[in-house]
Amino acid sequence: MLPGLIQNAYRVHDFATDVLIETMGTIEFHGPVLANLNMLITSDPANIHHILSRNFSNYPKGLELRKIFDILGNGIFNVDSELWEFQRKTTISLMTNAKFQTLLERNTWDTIEKGLLPILDAFARQDTPFDLQDIFQRYSFDAIIKLLLDHNPRSLSIGLPHVPCEKAFNDAMYALLYRHILPEGCWKMQKWLQIGKEKKLIQAQEAFDQFLYPCISRKREELMNQTIKDEDFNLFAAYVKAYNQWNNRDSSNIQKFLRDTFLNLIFAGRDTTSTTLTWFFWLLAKNPLVEARIREEIQQQLHLKEDENLNTEKTRKLVYLHGALCETLRLFPTLSLQRKIPLEYDILPSGHRVSPNTRIVLSFYTVGRMETIWGKDCLEFKPERWITERGSIKHVPSFKFPAFNAGPRLCIGKEMGFIQMKMVAATIIQNYQVQLVEGQIISPSSSIILQVKNGLKVRLVNRVPVQSS
Numbered sequence: 080m081l082p083g084l085i086q087n088a089y090r091v092h093d094f095a096t097d098v099l100i101e102t103m104g105t106i107e108f109h110g111p112v113l114a115n116l117n118m119l120i121t122s123d124p125a126n127i128h129h130i131l132s133r134n135f136s137n138y139p140k141g142l143e144l145r146k147i148f149d150i151l152g153n154g155i156f157n158v159d160s161e162l163w164e165f166q167r168k169t170t171i172s173l174m175t176n177a178k179f180q181t182l183l184e185r186n187t188w189d190t191i192e193k194g195l196l197p198i199l200d201a202f203a204r205q206d207t208p209f210d211l212q213d214i215f216q217r218y219s220f221d222a223i224i225k226l227l228l229d230h231n232p233r234s235l236s237i238g239l240p241h242v243p244c245e246k247a248f249n250d251a252m253y254a255l256l257y258r259h260i261l262p263e264g265c266w267k268m269q270k271w272l273q274i275g276k277e278k279k280l281i282q283a284q285e286a287f288d289q290f291l292y293p294c295i296s297r298k299r300e301e302l303m304n305q306t307i308k309d310e311d312f313n314l315f316a317a318y319v320k321a322y323n324q325w326n327n328r329d330s331s332n333i334q335k336f337l338r339d340t341f342l343n344l345i346f347a348g349r350d351t352t353s354t355t356l357t358w359f360f361w362l363l364a365k366n367p368l369v370e371a372r373i374r375e376e377i378q379q380q381l382h383l384k385e386d387e388n389l390n391t392e393k394t395r396k397l398v399y400l401h402g403a404l405c406e407t408l409r410l411f412p413t414l415s416l417q418r419k420i421p422l423e424y425d426i427l428p429s430g431h432r433v434s435p436n437t438r439i440v441l442s443f444y445t446v447g448r449m450e451t452i453w454g455k456d457c458l459e460f461k462p463e464r465w466i467t468e469r470g471s472i473k474h475v476p477s478f479k480f481p482a483f484n485a486g487p488r489l490c491i492g493k494e495m496g497f498i499q500m501k502m503v504a505a506t507i508i509q510n511y512q513v514q515l516v517e518g519q520i521i522s523p524s525s526s527i528i529l530q531v532k533n534g535l536k537v538r539l540v541n542r543v544p545v546q547s548s
């Protein structure tokens with residue numbers, strides 16, 4: 080099977096989809112002896128439901144994934160059991176706080192108004208082509224850092240400065256995919272020799288630490304000097320308080336706890352929204368009728384007066400736009416696959432037997448492209464499929480739409496991600512026409528995040544502002 084995989088490595092997600100559709104959603108892949116590449120790949124919703132929800136305790140993140148993602152330390156993505164429960168409970172309780180919603184709204188709009196719009200205006204005025212994916216990555220980086228650490232790294236400034244920590248995320252994503260593919264001994268040797276992708280990963284880790292530790296020390300000092308007032312909702316202070324109240328804490332290690340917590344949240348918040356927005360604008364450019372319907376919806380629902388900001392309440396009215404973003408995530412789920420290793424022997428609903436030696440790959444990319452779930456038009460971009468007859472968003476169980484994962488580890492930032500993406504998308508659609516630069520080939524990159532390979536080159540044309548009726 081390996082020659083087929085190598086031949087199709089440049090289109091690995093579509094290749095896996097072709098194979099999975101032929102094999103009713105599950106295939107056992109046999110690599111060369113000693114390469115440790117044997118795995119079971121599945122996109123069968125019943126298997127996904129079983130692994131992520133029904134038999135959740137048998138499929139932890141586990142030691143192997145912790146080794147691959149060692150850069151994330153003891154952050155929420157990387158841990159199981161008690162530490163995971165503590166991280167998850169704390170983050171959920173902070174994100175559902177009403178003051179967090181206000182902070183999120185203010186922060187998102189500020190980054191749009193003071194960071195994103197001036198840059199886009201400059202590109203539109205100069206009629207210069209630029210990489211929209213890069214701009215979205217900078218936007219989400221600045222927004223999440225401001226939200227978590229109350230600090231603006233200004234990667235989204237005129238001249239697009241090089242901010243090492245911001246770019247380090249891309250390098251880390253590519254290197255981590257290689258760790259998934261290469262045998263462990265091989266990447267460990269590269270790490271020891273500090274060569275290839277492992278060298279990039281070491282540099283990325285240095286960039287993260289050099290950025291995060293000083294930010295954390297500064298914030299702790301502010302906390303100690305009480306320059307942060309109690310009535311100001313502050314995520315940093317809230318995490319410190321939660322950690323200090325936790326029974327299992329190691330108080331000598333709070334800096335490391337905060338570093339891991341924030342790095343994981345930055346990973347969660349930066350690439351997911353920026354990648355989805357990039358695919359969304361590519362799909363819109365290919366489907367002008369959908370774009371026209373979104374503009375119509377913005378015009379009919381928002382009635383924004385001059386100098387009025389977009390807010391959460393207003394974006395909730397944009398149901399068709401919400402459907403278009405779900406449709407984007409169906410076709411291009413940012414996290415296109417998940418890897419699992421069972422703790423104990425198990426039989427999957429498809430009848431396949433798995434053991435503690437079986438590597439299981441869940442292909443979320445394929446789930447979104449299965450005729451048996453989405454119908455004959457499954458490859459078409461149709462936001463309408465998400466809208467009910469009564470005009471609300473249709474609920475689809477997460478094992479059939481796993482873009483936000485499923486079961487107890489369902490994404491915590493789903494609502495937050497939609498608010499941010501809808502505010503950015505509506506602002507851009509209202510103000511500009513996004514035109515693709517001709518001649519570029521658009522395909523997913525080889526990264527653990529389904530970014531657009533080589534970015535998305537576009538030009539902007541200013542629109543006359545939409546008049547409120």
Ligand code: HEM
Nearest residue numbers: 344347348351352355413414482483484488490491492496
């Ligand atoms: C388009 C936007 C987003 C998508 C598609 C998305 C997708 C996902 C997926 C697939 C997972 C499971 C990852 C895994 O277990 O390996 C996840 C988990 C998570 N997401 Fe999101 N996410 C998005 C936005 C966000 C945002 C904005 C945040 C907030 C910072 C966030 C916070 C988290 C957290 C904390 C987890 C870990 C949950 C756990 O393990 O218990 N996500 N997300």
